[in-house]
Amino acid sequence: MTQFRKRFSKSSLQKQARREVLLQENHGHPSQQFVADLNQNEQAMKELFRNCSDVVYRPIQIHEKKKALLIYIDGIVDTKSLEQTLLMPLILKEIPERSSNLESFDKLFRDQAIATRQTKLASSVLETVQDILKGQVAIFVEGENQALLADLKEYEKRQITEPAVESVIRGPREGFTESLQTNTSLLRRRLRSARLKMESLTIGTLSQTDVAIVYIEGIAQDSILEEVRKRVGRIQIDAVLDSGFIEEFIEDNPYSPFPLVQNTERPDVVLSSLLEGKIAIIVNGTPFVLIVPLTFWSVIQAAEDYYEHFIYTTAIRWLRFMLLGISFLLPSLYVAATTFHPQLIPADFLLSIAAAREGVPFPAVVEALLMEVMFEALREAGIRLPKPVGSTVSMVGALVIGESAVRAGIVSAPMVIVVAFTGIASFTIPRYNLGLAFRILRFPLLFLAGTLGFYGIGFGIIALLIHLVNLRSFGVPFLAPVSPQIPGNLKDVLIRSPRWAMNARPTYLAGRDKERIPKGQKPSEKRGRSE
Amino acid sequence: MKPIHFRIPILLLLLLLLLLTTGCWDRKELDDQAIITAWGFDLIEDEMYTGTAQFAIPSKLGVGEGKSQDKAFFTISGNGKNMYDASKNMRLKLSRPWFEGHSGVVLIGERLAKHGLANILDELGRDPTVRLRRDIIVLRGGSVQDFLELTYPLESLSAHAIVSMHETAGLNANHTLRNFYMAAESEESSPFLPVIEMTDRSSEESSKLTDPKMKLWGFAIFNKDSQLVGYLPMNKGYYQQWVKGLLKSIIVTVDIPGEKGNVVVEANHLKSKIVASPRGTKVHFNVTLSGKGNIRENNTRLDLGVSKNIALVQNELHTQVGTYVHQIIKKVQPLGTDIFGFGEAFHRQHPYQWNMLKKEWPEKFAEAEVSVSMNLQIQETGLTGAPYILKNREIKK
The missing domain is CATH 3.30.300.210 (Nutrient germinant receptor protein C, domain 3)
Known part of the structure; x- marks a missing residue:
């Protein structure tokens, strides 16, 4: 074993070394510097960017004698401001003749021309290349061994639209986009406080994806924050295409079917989580923002809960909780009750089930599995297929399952009702990824119910509970605040307290700043009069 | 804690043990069982019992359009030296194993009631599938098999009618097997059971009437040996129930x-x-x-x-x-x-x-x-x- 480990670690070291070599081949050696010769610098850059047709080399003449070269990547640079703020001053001799070295350009740009944009001087090839790739314009001047980098980043962005996944009837309709800057601005606009921190880092050797860890200072717990920084910081990956890539690296228990990281497209959800002491991770290139830690009870909390009246919301939460149970248990309960414990079913009901089952060739558990698979297939087809075809599929599927299968005697009508109701119930779970976990676990439970009856279901539920109480999300127990029970934190679990009663932040999440809303704000006639 | 790839095989092994060591495997599909809705027992001669069971025919019980005019049940009878012998003989006529968890009523013929219920009580009390909430009723006159063949206009299964007639009559419907056992075992009281009768209208003319042919008659009084010793007709039975504190x-x-x-x-x-x-x-x-x-x-x-x-x-x-x-x-x-x-x-x-x-x-x-x-x-x-x-x-x- 130890020998194996040694070999394993050795090979991983080799891999690490090879990765570094690859990086150098692409971006130049870290210690490579520019020289004072424009041609040589141009050659060096052209060598690095060979076969990159989107790189633009734009030679210009300053004061008709000094040669200069602009390098940028087409499409990620704002060409309008490039024209106005860089090319015009340089070409049209607006610069005094004596100050034609890069330092003075730098100063000039910074002071006058492009005051809102960042500029800097760089002499490292690697740094310059990386900045060009991020949308900066590099200016090389004859006789200078540095490059002036001007940040003119600007690329096509999607409009801010309503999120497709977590839709609400009442509440903000803005959703995140693929651009990190847009996303951070959506947060900052809603929380104008210097305590809203956004620590940025870059992940991905090739993709160089910007990632921001967002939290509110004082509200987020330092230990959790430190853990997030540590876990995100140690990720080594070639490219990050979605926040899901990050999620899989930072989960506490990678084998659990339950997600331990929440994702959302809604800025209001992120902010309400931040205000509870959670931490968000925004990844450039995806509208899905990660929120950690995730606790189980958010499975029944929807964004809208906090905008609608609390009595209605509480009732809806109970409904969701019941439907969660149904989506997980109903097919199993039906199979177990009809094949193992028919005594439990009221006589008339049993007889009508028996009447429906008469002539069905399969055992109930096979029937249930058949229908569940068919339902899942429909669901999957609905997502995968192009939208115009999708509706046809669901219509044909509904016909096949609902009508023909029953009439042909392959499945019984009660089973269709059970499976359909289960499917509908599973759609009511606000957290899609937590719903997926229950969707998957339904099948082993169905198997247990079909082989052992209620005994099997009991066994399955106990195993599930043991698993759930063992789960941690960034050190926070998954079932908190119910198990372990943390007194005073149950105001937002099975009931949603009115806003004026939610005085404290969750104590298992929040750091120093525990108070949320000062007490004594319950509206009443008396209170209005005394003031 | 062991790494997860060690725990999974252990878990699977435990699961397998769970499946193999739990003893009886009682998985039975509903459509592989014959559902008994009512039982009837009587004595045809000394030491010769007869048992009759009413079975539901689920395919005839269909709701809505599928509802058929035929009887939604059939009966099977068998004779034997004791209850179990009789039921064993009944099984010879059955295509499916029976399921009696939902049989709501046990009818006792008059002759058997007079002979004593000791045997049948023993058999019913011993069988784990028999529910103690099952009603037990004495049939006055007529044969148990004929009675179980009767149809009732409102209920597709006449057994359901028998069970719910009491409740409708304002009597406490609590004439269950359990209560009978309790009364029979107690020192203080004697058991009594409701009596139902088959109204005798065998003439041509009356067979066209839709008037149900079953009727609550009164109560049967049993002694400590569970033998029927007397009857109370309904008009008297109401008052007995009132004194007993059971009447609504x-x-x-x-x-x-x-x-x-x-x-x-x-x-x-x-x-x-x-x-x-x-x-x-x-x-x-x-x-x-x-x-x-x-x-x-x-x-x-x-x-x-x-x-x-x-x-x-x-x-x-x-x-x-x-x-x-x-x-x-x-x-x-x-x-x-x-x-x-x-x-x-x-x-x-x-x-x-x-x-x-x-x-x-x-x-x-x-x-x-x-x-x-x-x-x-x-x-x-x-x-x-x-x-x-x-x-x-x-x-x-």
């Missing part, structure tokens, strides 16, 4: 002396209180029946809007019902079967004397002195006071 409502017809007609009172909130007092070697019981009454029908000339007349009706009701109940009790006493709950009352009120008495309780019950007092308040007279059609001068104020 009763309709009483009161004859008014000096008047031609009678007054009908529906009494609700019925209560019964039994006070036991030992007097020498004998025991005295005072039964107080109370309740609240509404006038339902007035066939006299009395104006019931006048409280004097109400008092008159109430007094007559007290005397008449009191005497009637006393007669019923007197009639049952010689049987030595305490079906009124006297023994229980005595046991509760005089626990020490009970110990001396309990061995000879049937005899003591037979010779006990009983007095009945009534306290029934007439509270409502309906919407009219005086009889509807009579002219003013004819009304007795």
Whole structure:
């Protein structure tokens, strides 16, 4: 074993070394510097960017004698401001003749021309290349061994639209986009406080994806924050295409079917989580923002809960909780009750089930599995297929399952009702990824119910509970605040307290700043009069 | 904690053990079982039992369009030296194993009831699939098999009709196997069971009528050996149930002396209180029946809007019902079967004397002195006071 480990670690070291070599081949050696010769610098850059047709080399003449070269990547640079703020001053001799070295350009740009944009001087090839790739314009001047980098980043962005996944009837309709800057601005606009921190880092050797860890200072717990920084910081990956890539690296228990990281497209959800002491991770290139830690009870909390009246919301939460149970248990309960414990079913009901089952060739558990698979297939087809075809599929599927299968005697009508109701119930779970976990676990439970009856279901539920109480999300127990029970934190679990009663932040999440809303704000006639 | 790739095989192994070591594998599909809805037992000759079971035919039970006009059940009978032998012979005619968890009623033929229920009680009590909440009913006259073949217009399974007829009749539907066992085992009381009969209308003409051919008849009284010793027809049975404290409502017809007609009172909130007092070697019981009454029908000339007349009706009701109940009790006493709950009352009120008495309780019950007092308040007279059609001068104020 130890020998194996040694070999394993050795090979991983080799891999690490090879990765570094690859990086150098692409971006130049870290210690490579520019020289004072424009041609040589141009050659060096052209060598690095060979076969990159989107790189633009734009030679210009300053004061008709000094040669200069602009390098940028087409499409990620704002060409309008490039024209106005860089090319015009340089070409049209607006610069005094004596100050034609890069330092003075730098100063000039910074002071006058492009005051809102960042500029800097760089002499490292690697740094310059990386900045060009991020949308900066590099200016090389004859006789200078540095490059002036001007940040003119600007690329096509999607409009801010309503999120497709977590839709609400009442509440903000803005959703995140693929651009990190847009996303951070959506947060900052809603929380104008210097305590809203956004620590940025870059992940991905090739993709160089910007990632921001967002939290509110004082509200987020330092230990959790430190853990997030540590876990995100140690990720080594070639490219990050979605926040899901990050999620899989930072989960506490990678084998659990339950997600331990929440994702959302809604800025209001992120902010309400931040205000509870959670931490968000925004990844450039995806509208899905990660929120950690995730606790189980958010499975029944929807964004809208906090905008609608609390009595209605509480009732809806109970409904969701019941439907969660149904989506997980109903097919199993039906199979177990009809094949193992028919005594439990009221006589008339049993007889009508028996009447429906008469002539069905399969055992109930096979029937249930058949229908569940068919339902899942429909669901999957609905997502995968192009939208115009999708509706046809669901219509044909509904016909096949609902009508023909029953009439042909392959499945019984009660089973269709059970499976359909289960499917509908599973759609009511606000957290899609937590719903997926229950969707998957339904099948082993169905198997247990079909082989052992209620005994099997009991066994399955106990195993599930043991698993759930063992789960941690960034050190926070998954079932908190119910198990372990943390007194005073149950105001937002099975009931949603009115806003004026939610005085404290969750104590298992929040750091120093525990108070949320000062007490004594319950509206009443008396209170209005005394003031 | 071990790494997860070690835990998974262990978990699977545990699961396998769980599957293999749990003993009986009782998975049975609904469509592989014959669902029994009712049982019937009788004695055809000495030491020869007959058993009949009513089975539901699920395919004929379909709802809506699929509902068929045919009978939704069939019966199977078998004979044998004992219950189980009979049922074993029944199984020879069956294509599926039976399931009796939902059989709601056990019918006992008259002959078997007179012979004694000891055997059948033993068999039913031993079988783990038999529910103790099952109703047990005595069939008066006719054969059990014929009765189970009867159809009932409202219910596709006549067994369901048998079970729910009691409830509808205002009787407490609690005539379950469990209660019978309890009464049979207790020292204080004797068991009694409801009796149902098949109305005999075999003539051509009446067979066209849709009038159901089953009817509640009354109660059967059993002795301590679970043998049928006497009957109480329904009109008497209601009062027995009232004394026992099981009745919900009763309709009483009161004859008014000096008047031609009678007054009908529906009494609700019925209560019964039994006070036991030992007097020498004998025991005295005072039964107080109370309740609240509404006038339902007035066939006299009395104006019931006048409280004097109400008092008159109430007094007559007290005397008449009191005497009637006393007669019923007197009639049952010689049987030595305490079906009124006297023994229980005595046991509760005089626990020490009970110990001396309990061995000879049937005899003591037979010779006990009983007095009945009534306290029934007439509270409502309906919407009219005086009889509807009579002219003013004819009304007795």
